[in-house]
Amino acid sequence: xxxxxxxxxxxxxxxxxxxxxxxxxxxxxxxxxxxxxxxxxxxxxxxxxxxxxxxxxxxxxxxxxxxxxxxxxxxxxxxxxxxxxxxxxxxxxxxxxxxxxxxxxxxxxxxxxxxxxxxxxxxxxxxxxxxxxxxxxxxxx
Amino acid sequence: xxxxxxxxxxxxxxxxxxxxxxxxxxxxxxxxxxxxxxxxxxxxxxxxxxxxxxxxxxxxxxxxxxxxxxxxxxxxxxxxxxxxxxxxxxxxxxxxxxxxxxxxxxxxxxxxxxxxxxxxxxxxxxxxxxxxxxxxxxxxxxxxxxxxxxxxxxxxxxxxxxxxxxxxxxxxxxxxxxxxxxxxxxxxxxxxxxxxxxxxxxxxxxxxxxxxxxxxxxxxxxxxxxxxxxxxxxxxxxxxxxxxxxxxx
Numbered sequence: 146x147x148x149x150x151x152x153x154x155x156x157x158x159x160x161x162x163x164x165x166x167x168x169x170x171x172x173x174x175x176x177x178x179x180x181x182x183x184x185x186x187x188x189x190x191x192x193x194x195x196x197x198x199x200x201x202x203x204x205x206x207x208x209x210x211x212x213x214x215x216x217x218x219x220x221x222x223x224x225x226x227x228x229x230x231x232x233x234x235x236x237x238x239x240x241x242x243x244x245x246x247x248x249x250x251x252x253x254x255x256x257x258x259x260x261x262x263x264x265x266x267x268x269x270x271x272x273x274x275x276x277x278x279x280x281x282x283x284x285x286x
Numbered sequence: 287x288x289x290x291x292x293x294x295x296x297x298x299x300x301x302x303x304x305x306x307x308x309x310x311x312x313x314x315x316x317x318x319x320x321x322x323x324x325x326x327x328x329x330x331x332x333x334x335x336x337x338x339x340x341x342x343x344x345x346x347x348x349x350x351x352x353x354x355x356x357x358x359x360x361x362x363x364x365x366x367x368x369x370x371x372x373x374x375x376x377x378x379x380x381x382x383x384x385x386x387x388x389x390x391x392x393x394x395x396x397x398x399x400x401x402x403x404x405x406x407x408x409x410x411x412x413x414x415x416x417x418x419x420x421x422x423x424x425x426x427x428x429x430x431x432x433x434x435x436x437x438x439x440x441x442x443x444x445x446x447x448x449x450x451x452x453x454x455x456x457x458x459x460x461x462x463x464x465x466x467x468x469x470x471x472x473x474x475x476x477x478x479x480x481x482x483x484x485x486x487x488x489x490x491x492x493x494x495x496x497x498x499x500x501x502x503x504x505x506x507x508x509x510x511x512x513x514x515x516x517x518x519x520x521x522x523x524x525x526x527x528x529x530x531x532x533x534x535x
Contacts, residue, residue: 161387162387163305163306163386164385165383167383171448171452172448177496178448178496178498245514248500248508249511249515251511256426
C-alpha cells in the first residue's frame with residue numbers, strides 16, 4: 146500500500162467512513178431471506194383464493210347456468226395450474242405463520258410461559274378441526 | 287507448525303484505500319481457537335496494523351461481533367475448527383450495514399442514539415424514599431423480562447436485519463428488545479413514554495418479521511418476539527385510546 150492515495154470515497158461529514166449499499170437482490174443471498182420473501186408473496190395467492198371464492202358465490206347467486214359456466218372455467222388447464230401454485234403458497238403461508246405464532250403470542254399459565262410447541266400445536270389442531278368440519282359438509286350423503 | 291487455516295480479512299485504511307479489499311493470512315489451527323484468537327495471532331505475530339474491537343473473550347462485552355463467512359457472529363464464540371474441515375478460507379468482515387471506520391471496526395453511534403431514545407432504564411412516577419426499602423419482585427415478575435435483559439448490545443441482530451440495511455431509520459431489534467425489557471419490568475412505570483418512540487413507523491411497524499435477528503442472537507434474547515409482542519400491545523393501546531374517555535388508562 147502506498148502512503149499517498151487520497152482517493153477515499155466521500156461520505157457527508159465523515160469522508161473516510163466506508164459505506165456499503167444493499168443490493169436489490171439481497172433476498173437471494175440466504176435461504177432464510179428467500180423464505181421470508183416467499184412468505185410475503187404468499188399473501189398474493191391468499192388474495193387470489195378470496196377472489197375465486199367471491200366469484201363462486203356470485204355464480205351461485207345467479208343460478209345453475211352461471212354456476213355450470215363457473216365450474217367449466219375452473220377446469221381450464223391454466224386456472225388449474227394457477228390454483229395448484231396458489232394451493233402450494235397458501236399451505237406455505239399457513240405453515241410458516243403457524244410456526245411463527247409463539248414469537249408473537251406469549252401465553253402464561255400459573256405464572257409460567259406455555260411452551261412454544263403447545264401454541265404451534267394448538268394452531269395445527271384448530272386447522273385440522275376446521276378442515277374436518279369442511280370435509281364433513283363436502284362428503285356427507 | 288502443524289495444520290494451518292487461511293483467513294481472508296477485509297482491510298480498509300481510510301487514509302489509503304478507496305474501498306476495502308481482502309487480505310489473506312495463514313494461521314495455525316488449534317482445537318480450542320476461536321476466530322478472535324486467530325485475529326489476535328495475526329495482530330501479534332503477522333501484521334500489527336490489523337484493527338478490530340474485542341474485550342472480554344467470553345461473550346459478555348459484545349465488542350467482537352463480525353461477519354464470519356457472511357454470518358453475523360461473536361468471534362470469541364466462533365470456533366475455527368468448525369470452519370477448518372472443508373479447507374476453504376474463512377472470510378472475516380466488519381458487521382454488515384454499519385459504516386466502516388477501519389478494517390473490522392464499525393461506527394455504532396446510530397445504534398447508541400437509538401438505544402437512548404427508547405429510555406432503557408427504570409422510570410418511576412414517584413420514587414419512594416430509601417427508608418421504605420427496595421422495590422420487590424417475584425420470580426414470575428422477573429421471568430417476564432429476564433430474557434430481554436440478556437442483550438449485550440453486540441449488534442449481530444442489526445447485521446442480520448435487512449430492514450435496517452434498507453431503511454436505516456428503523457430503530458432496530460436490540461433497541462426494541464431492550465425497551466421491552468423495561469416495559470415488562472414490574473418496577474417500571476415508563477411504558478407510555480417509550481410508546482411515542484416505539485409505536486411509530488420507524489419503531490415496531492418498520493419490522494416485517496424476517497426473524498433473522500432472533501436466529502443470530504448469541505444470548506437468545508429473541509428480539510423478533512419482543513417486536514411482535516409489542517405490536518400487539520401497541521394495537522390494544524391504540525384501540526383503548528379510541529374507545530376510552532380521555533385520561534383513562
